């Protein structure tokens with residue numbers, strides 16, 4: 001019990017003093033997950049929206065694939081990216097393994113089905129009558145689609161926030177393809193694993209608090225946006 | 230074809246999954262008139278309005294709009310002359326004012342005094358900035374009418390526009406409809422369950438049954454000396470469906 005309290009006190013001290021080693025880890029985490037999120041949103045929002053709007057026969061199959069992708073274990077994604085990027089793998093010549101680039105690739109793959117799948121669900125959730133009524137008011141086809149997307153915007157933001165929560169907190173993939181190298185590929189989650197193992201609970205707790213705070217901020221921001229509706 | 234016809238319908242058919250929902254031999258809607266369509270639930274009234282707004286393509290037959298044959302792919306300029314107030318209006322997220330201005334926004338026009346005038350006309354000035362999706366059913370219906378009127382359509386299709394309203398607002402909406410028709414010459418097709426409303430507003434009335442137009446007549450004749458026994462029964466409220 002004492003250990004927890006002294007750990008907590010030390011953690012707060014590290015946070016308040018903006019400890020440089022700590023900050024480095026936080027910044028790398030935000031960079032990796034932020035870039036992965038941006039890439040997955042750039043691809044996932046339009047694809048999810050297109051799927052939500054389309055009446056294709058194959059949509060059922062694509063939906064099943066996306067939903068499976070939403071539940072992909074990060075460690076399996078890590079393994080896959082590892083194999084792709086390892087020296088003998090098809091992309092070995094990039095020499096990305098154990099660099100932040102590899103971590104971005106893995107997290108993009110984890111985030112994409114979340115963004116696309118939840119965007120699709122949000123677009124499908126818009127009342128189909130809305131599209132017809134907007135058309136009746138004189139909308140072009142593009143204006144019609146835009147109106148549907150605007151209606152779905154809260155759901156799209158929720159999709160991006162959910163994906164952020166997913167990648168910032170995953171450990172399996174970044175551990176495998178990044179290697180948790182100090183000053184190079186160490187992020188919040190891998191640092192927590194390491195520091196817990198080595199008994200440095202203060203640093204582990206400080207990192208845990210930051211992780212929770214980031215997730216909390218993202219959700220508060222989303223609720224704020226929802227409240228404005 | 231008569232110069233005064235806005236719509237000329239010939240042998241129009243619409244099927245949904247092989248079931249015939251609209252089957253109209255011939256029907257004309259004249260420029261500047263209020264044409265009421267009455268008929269029991271499921272007669273095809275809303276389906277006909279969707280065809281008149283060129284939101285769907287007929288299975289067979291033709292619709293001439295102002296002398297030109299059109300279908301579900303009518304050019305934008307034609308579609309923008311026509312709008313519908315739907316039986317179950319769906320408003321957009323955003324304020325009441327934004328919803329009313331929406332048709333202007335679609336046409337690249339700025340919201341202007343017309344929006345405020347309409348807000349006043351429908352008695353919703355105090356809710357101008359309120360969220361449209363939180364309105365009551367009757368308020369939504371009035372906003373739906375205002376957002377249709379703001380674009381000053383040549384043809385206004387009304388699908389049960391007073392279904393959710395109290396007597397005061399029914400009178401208000403009927404006055405607005407009559408005034409728009411009189412002052413601007415807007416052609417109005419009014420679908421209603423309420424035969425008394427048809428009697429109050431329409432110049433001509435058509436009875437629809439099972440996708441067919443049974444009888445079209447001037448309002449007085451429709452009610453006082455109907456040609457078809459089914460019309461007589463419907464007008465007396467004795468129609469069994």
Ligand SMILES: Nc1ncnc2c1ncn2[C@@H]1O[C@H](COP(=O)(O)OP(=O)(O)OP(=O)(O)O)[C@@H](O)[C@H]1O
Nearest residue numbers: 245246250268269270271272273274275276277316
């Ligand atoms: N999109 C559709 N797909 C399949 N069937 C449809 C569709 N739209 C309408 N129908 C069918 O067409 C028939 C006529 O429907 P419509 O909505 O035009 O009736 P209505 O006269 O407007 O009835 P109400 O007075 O209840 O509104 C109904 O049997 C309905 O089930």
Ligand SMILES: [Mg+2]
Nearest residue numbers: 274275276316
């Ligand atoms: Mg109807």
